[in-house]
Amino acid sequence: MKYKITPFIVGFCESPEPRLLYLGDPEKTLSTIFSFFLLEGKNKNILVDVGFTAEYSGQYMPDVKQEENQNPVAQLKEHGVPPEDIDDIIITHAHFDHLSNVVNEYKNARIHIQKKEYDFVTNPPHPWFQELVDIELIKQLAEKGEPRFNLIDGECELFPGIKTIPTPGHTAGHQSVLIETETGKFCITGDAILNYRNLEEDIGPGFNCNLIECMQSIQKLRDLSEKGVTILAGHDPKMLELLTE
Numbered sequence: 001m002k003y004k005i006t007p008f009i010v011g012f013c014e015s016p017e018p019r020l021l022y023l024g025d026p027e028k029t030l031s032t033i034f035s036f037f038l039l040e041g042k043n044k045n046i047l048v049d050v051g052f053t054a055e056y057s058g059q060y061m062p063d064v065k066q067e068e069n070q071n072p073v074a075q076l077k078e079h080g081v082p083p084e085d086i087d088d089i090i091i092t093h094a095h096f097d098h099l100s101n102v103v104n105e106y107k108n109a110r111i112h113i114q115k116k117e118y119d120f121v122t123n124p125p126h127p128w129f130q131e132l133v134d135i136e137l138i139k140q141l142a143e144k145g146e147p148r149f150n151l152i153d154g155e156c157e158l159f160p161g162i163k164t165i166p167t168p169g170h171t172a173g174h175q176s177v178l179i180e181t182e183t184g185k186f187c188i189t190g191d192a193i194l195n196y197r198n199l200e201e202d203i204g205p206g207f208n209c210n211l212i213e214c215m216q217s218i219q220k221l222r223d224l225s226e227k228g229v230t231i232l233a234g235h236d237p238k239m240l241e242l243l244t245e
Contacts, residue, residue, distance in 0.1 A: 004041075011034035020205065033235060036048060117172065192205075
């Protein structure tokens with residue numbers, strides 16, 4: 001099956017370079033966007049991540065700004081997709097800007113997340129790794145069990161034309177999403193790369209739990225790029241240009 005990919009921007013900020021690039025220059029900033037994606041196939045609507053509201057993001061990262069027209073649910077409705085029409089949600093990882101309480105608006109959707117990510121955030125090696133995560137939300141979702149909450153174990157072809165691939169490092173159970181479209185293959189990277197400089201200059205994300213795994217995941221994405229897959233880094237404004245070329 002072929003899908004149409006539509007990005008939605010839900011926020012923006014000027015990030016200190018070390019937040020995005022490991023050992024970056026603290027005197028410099030990089031323009032940063034926050035996004036989620038709609039995948040539209042034949043009689044199927046799938047989200048990759050869910051975005052957030054301004055009030056919600058303020059609890060975790062106050063420097064993130066959201067315009068009035070950037071509410072995620074409102075943007076989807078304007079696109080012609082009400083929340084009850086979302087069939088599935090693929091979560092790249094559990095940080096607040098990818099999995100927020102907005103997920104509760106999509107009551108008919110099945111949620112897919114790596115088991116390793118769920119285990120990592122609910123039983124972290126140190127409390128610091130929970131600081132950007134809504135633990136109570138994740139526990140509430142998990143309590144619902146199947147079919148609402150689906151734990152993936154490793155690489156998985158969730159649907160024809162959509163495959164999840166482990167890209168750990170930023171978080172322990174991080175995954176990226178490979179999608180077939182009419183114009184070729186695309187990969188939504190989540191935060192395996194935060195900025196295209198991570199990929200182009202071989203620099204790990206500034207925020208990570210395992211730098212070695214970060215670099216291995218970056219190489220995996222580079223290999224895909226060399227095979228003709230278009231890489232979509234959801235925090236880099238350049239991503240929008242790649243989807244409209």
